[in-house]
Amino acid sequence: MSFELTPERDRELNEIIARYPAPHDKMAACIPALHLCQDQNGWISDDVIVFVANRLNLSAAHVKGVVTFYTLFNQKPVGKHQVWVCRTLPCALRGAGDVLEHCEKRLGIKAGETTADGKITLRTAECLASCGTAPMMQVDKNYYENLTLEQVDAIVDRLRND
């Protein structure tokens, strides 16, 4: 099944391309374009890669190379909501281990897995520049900082019921 951006997102992509100097503009738009596609599709399928390659006059191999380089491009389907718990040292010193263990127990999955109902993908993240407000987790596009386990419960429950 082929992939296409919605007309609104496609217009946004045109605006993005215009931010960069020709003839480099289309390649420079590659990463933002992939974000737009992932916002719509949830992950970067082969169809998305072909779409981006055609839309930006790039080879599919180039686009695939970009997709596989960056952590945030999902190379397989993920849950409706994505939860990242920062695990790196400054957060670990302030309870990231507790937060992660708590999430795993509460959701019944390990980091890297998705709940059976497809609602939540739980992952660990490397330093998210929130060391002064640790421990923290990112849910979709939002940061939750200075977490207590009660707050983690409330966040997870809200996602489960969404």
Add this chain to the structure above:
Amino acid sequence: MLKRTNYLTHVYSLADGWTLPVYERESQGYQAARQVLTTMSPADVINEAKKANLRGRGGAGFPMGVKWSFMRPHPTKPSYLVINADEGEPGTHKDRTLMERNPHAVIEGCMIGCYAIGAHVAYIYVRDELHLSKARLWQAIREAKAKGYLGQTPFGKSYPLDVVVHTGAGAYICGEETSLLNSLEGRRGEPRLKPPFPAQSGAFGCPTTVNNLETIAAVPTAFRLGCEEFSKLSALHHLNDGGVRLFGVNGHVNRPGIYECAVGVTLRELIEDLGGGVSGGKKLYAVIPGGSSTPVLRAEELVHAPDPSSPLHAWHGKSVLDVPLGVDTFRGIGTMLGTCCATVMAEGTDPVAAFHNLMQFYRHESCGQCTPCREGSGWLLRVAEKLADGTCTLDELNQLHSIANNIMGNTICAFGEGTAMPALGFLKKFRKEFEARVRGESPAYRGNLTVSPMS
């Protein structure tokens, strides 16, 4: 010497502090850019900027004005200013506060920087996770455009200026400037060989200056005060390390956060006075001074600088915690100032578990382009795992030195050093503790690193 300032952070606490009206009212916003663009030549701007002794805030500490002076206009190609806001060094949490709470300082800094180096466009490369930062920067850009500060004729001067926010996609390595440029161009974020340096061939093959976000955000303040006056605020002005900067403190302290001070704060002041002391009333065990790549210091370390000509001689025999945080002073005590955000570990922290945690980071973030780094970071992690689990032999522990030393200097970019330096730092400072683990005298552990568990 602890001297709190609020040039950059005054608007942090104000309602709508990130908006243009507040920035103009409270921080004399865009007055510096106006003065620079309407009364100074680009050469004057660079000469003035050099006097600020503004050492790059991204970690390497290179003088910003000198970096600007490397730019030579190309007969046919445009020049670019690129701002590195790929903040991701573990322990570093300063640039995000500027983007979220004082984005106009960034935009105004970009205007001055562009004018100085002959660029008309600045690209701010923000890591994708920082969605609020990106939104606030875009809002600031829209506001500045609506006022005519960005556009065809800023302040009536025929010098078109534009600022664009570009997003990454989750890769620590993109904080390395040439990797960042590849990522900006839409490629895999693998570092480039230097030379050519970005000033000769950077973004899109054009002359480019890459500045850290905090560096550029400090520029309007420097020009408003006068660059020399700005430099003199620092206790290390005589070491060409000037001005004010953001000091971060995190880990086992009572008040983690970001504090703006004149350069010259000591680690003891950062931990005790700003950070509110070590958590749980514990004693300080160790501190990583400026991001995880800077070698760790133990609390009891003393400065060894018997040579009177050493810039550190004044602190000879004193605690490293009493040395002012500066680019050259911290190089002198065998570590680095880095990003000036300290990670504090209280007594009772398992150094093996901390080492293991960091090696996971470097393994995950090695881009894989250079064999010594790709294989070495994995090897370091495997030994760290065995060490944590208590299954590491003395031979393997000794091997860590050669693995790290074989990464150092053998890679295209500084990530190799960034991996090897903390590994060697932990090995040197915690050799006894590591050996005790090898001999089975301390229990296997790769668990929690908190002072007390959350539950």
